[in-house]
Amino acid sequence: MTNAGRLSERVALIAGGGGEIGAAIARRFAQEGAKVAIADLNPAKAQAVARVIAASGGETRALEVDVADEASAEAAVAETIDAFHKLTTLVNVAAAVTPDGTVETLTLAQWNHAIAVNLTGAFVMCKYAVPRMRRAGGGSIINIASQLGHMGVTQRSPYCTSKAALIHFTRILAMDHAADNIRANTISPGFILTERSSARSGGKERARIRSGPRHLLNRPGEPEEIAAGALYLASDEASFVTASDLLIDGGYIAFKGNVGADGRPGS
Numbered sequence: 001m002t003n004a005g006r007l008s009e010r011v012a013l014i015a016g017g018g019g020e021i022g023a024a025i026a027r028r029f030a031q032e033g034a035k036v037a038i039a040d041l042n043p044a045k046a047q048a049v050a051r052v053i054a055a056s057g058g059e060t061r062a063l064e065v066d067v068a069d070e071a072s073a074e075a076a077v078a079e080t081i082d083a084f085h086k087l088t089t090l091v092n093v094a095a096a097v098t099p100d101g102t103v104e105t106l107t108l109a110q111w112n113h114a115i116a117v118n119l120t121g122a123f124v125m126c127k128y129a130v131p132r133m134r135r136a137g138g139g140s141i142i143n144i145a146s147q148l149g150h151m152g153v154t155q156r157s158p159y160c161t162s163k164a165a166l167i168h169f170t171r172i173l174a175m176d177h178a179a180d181n182i183r184a185n186t187i188s189p190g191f192i193l194t195e196r197s198s199a200r201s202g203g204k205e206r207a208r209i210r211s212g213p214r215h216l217l218n219r220p221g222e223p224e225e226i227a228a229g230a231l232y233l234a235s236d237e238a239s240f241v242t243a244s245d246l247l248i249d250g251g252y253i254a255f256k257g258n259v260g261a262d263g264r265p266g267s
Contacts, residue, residue, distance in 0.1 A: 005031065005032030005033035005034075006032040006033070006231065006235040006236070006237070007029055007032040007033050007034035007089070007231070007234060007235060008032070008033035008034075009033070009088075010029075010033070010034040010035070010088045010089050010139075010234070011034065011035045011036075011037070011080065011084040011085075011086050011087050011088050011089065011136075012026075012029050012034045012035070012036050012037065012088070012089035012090070012091065012234065013036075013037045013039060013076065013077065013080045013087055013089070013090050013091070013125075013129065014026050014029075014036065014037070014038055014039065014091045014093060015039045015040075015065055015067050015073075015076065015090070015091065015092050015093060015094045015121070015125050016039070016040060016041075016067070016091075016092065016093030016094030016095065016144075017036075017037075017038035017039055017040055017046055017049055017091075017093065018038065018040030018041075018042050018043075018044075018045025018046040018048070018049055019040070019045070019093060019094075019194070019196065020192075020194040020195065020196070020223045021093055021144065021189070021192060021194065021223045021226050021227070022038070022040070022049075022091070022093040022094075023038075023045075023049040023052075023223070024223035024224050024226065024227040025091055025093065025226065025227045025230045025231075026038050026049050026053060026060070027049070027052065027053060027227070028224070028227040028228065028230070028231050029089070029230075029231065029234065030053045030056070030058035030059075030060060031056075031058075032231060032235075034089065034234075035058075035059040035060070035083075035084045036053060036058065036059070036060045036061075037060070037061045037062075037063055037076070037079070037080040037083060037084065038050050038053075038060060038061070038062050038063065039062075039063040039064070039065035039076045039080075040062075040063075040064070040065065040094075041064070041065065041066055041067075041094070043062065043063075043064040046062040046063060046064065047062040049062070050062040059084070061079070061080070061083040061084070063076050063079050063080070065094075067092070067094045067117060067121030067122070067124065067125055068113070068116040068117050068120065068121055070124045073121070073124040073125050073127075073128060074124075074128045076125070077125070077128040077129050077132060078128075081132055086132070086135070086136040087129055087132040087133055087136060087139070088133060088136050088137075088138075088139035088140070089139050089140050089141075089142075089234050090125060090126065090129045090133070090139070090140075090141045090142070091141075091142045091143075091144070091230060091234075092121065092122040092125050092126075092141075092142070092143045092144060093144045094117060094121055095117060095118050095144070096113055096114045096116075096117035096118055096158075096159075096162075097196070098110070098113075098114045098156070098158045098159040100155040100156065101155055102155055102157070103157070106157070106158065110158065111157075111158050113158075114158035114159060114161075114162050115158070115161075115162050115165075118159070118162035118163060118166060119162045119165050119166055119169065122143050122166055122169065122170075123169065126141060126173060126184075129141070130177060130180070130182060133180070133182050134177075134180045134181075134182065137181060138180060138181025138182050138183075139181075139182055139183075140182070140183045140184075140185075140233060140234045140238070141170070141173065141182060141183070141184040141185070142184075142185055142186070142187060142230050142233050142234060143166055143167075143169075143170045143184070143185075143186045143187075144186070144187050144189065144226070145163045145164075145166045145167045145170075145186040145187065145188045145245065146159070146160075146163040146188055146189060147188050147189065147190045147191075147247065147249040147252050147253055148160045148163055149163030149164040149165075149166065149167045149186075149188055150164070150167075150188060150247070150253055151253060151256065163188075166186060167186050167188070167245050170184050170185065170186045170243070170245075171184075171243045174242045174243035175243060178242060183233075183238070183239075183241065183242035184242060184243065185233050185238075185241060185242060185243070185244045185245065185246060186244075186245045186246070187226060187229050187230060187233070187245070187246045187248060188245050188246065188247045188248070188249065189221060189226050189248050189249065190215060190220070190221050190248065190249030190250045190252040191207075191211040191214070191215070191220045191221065191249075191250075191252065192220060192221045192222065192223055192225075192226060193207060193208060193211075193220045193221065193222060193223075194223060207220065208220055214252060214255065214256070215249070215250035215251055215252045215255060216250060216251025216252070216254060216255045217250040217251055219250065220250070221248065221249070221250055225248060226248060229246050229248050232246075233246065
């Protein structure tokens with residue numbers, strides 16, 4: 001790890017940092033000099049990511065957090081401050097596994113869980129992070145949304161709705177706290193090849209084969225490609241970027257909106 005990178009002197013809290021996308025962001029931030037608090041519902045996963053970073057010389061702390069629980073979210077921010085004395089960067093990656101179904105078949109509990117984790121979780125993390133970031137002189141908030149926040153998919157209403165709302169929430173967050181020198185943006189990934197996303201297809205290889213042709217680039221994305229986008233938004237290179245959504249989807253949305261009879265992009 002380096003202490004002279006693009007995120008030198010930054011302290012980042014990554015909620016959902018034990019997953020593959022969150023872990024890739026944590027590693028990339030640490031490589032660029034940030035001190036990183038890795039918070040996850042599964043503390044063993046957070047600890048595993050922290051060990052990798054520490055082994056390379058990075059400064060890190062593993063935390064347990066349930067973003068759907070306000071007290072837990074508040075504690076994660078407080079523990080980050082205790083460890084590193086300030087907070088400049090917040091990344092909300094945590095997302096609920098949502099079942100397929102329609103309004104008739106989904107339960108209210110399933111709907112509420114998706115909203116609680118995907119949307120309200122980001123709200124409560126920001127609620128307790130913003131005052132700390134203000135004290136640090138400002139910073140960057142990055143909420144991980146989805147391409148499905150921009151389009152509808154049958155039987156995925158809890159996920160699509162919560163991610164669309166997250167994009168709009170982040171715009172308002174940016175408006176509310178621009179005067180605090182806090183930038184807020186979302187990243188909307190396309191299909192990113194992880195164990196979790198591949199489960200619907202029966203494994204990574206099958207997911208790669210099935211999802212690739214749905215993208216203009218004819219392949220799914222990798223967690224490291226989302227980490228590269230997060231690094232940009234967290235860095236001074238994005239100092240004029242706020243209230244924006246960074247779509248990293250391999251051309252998925254453009255492809256779905258412009259396909260010919262052969263299933264390939266139209267003219």
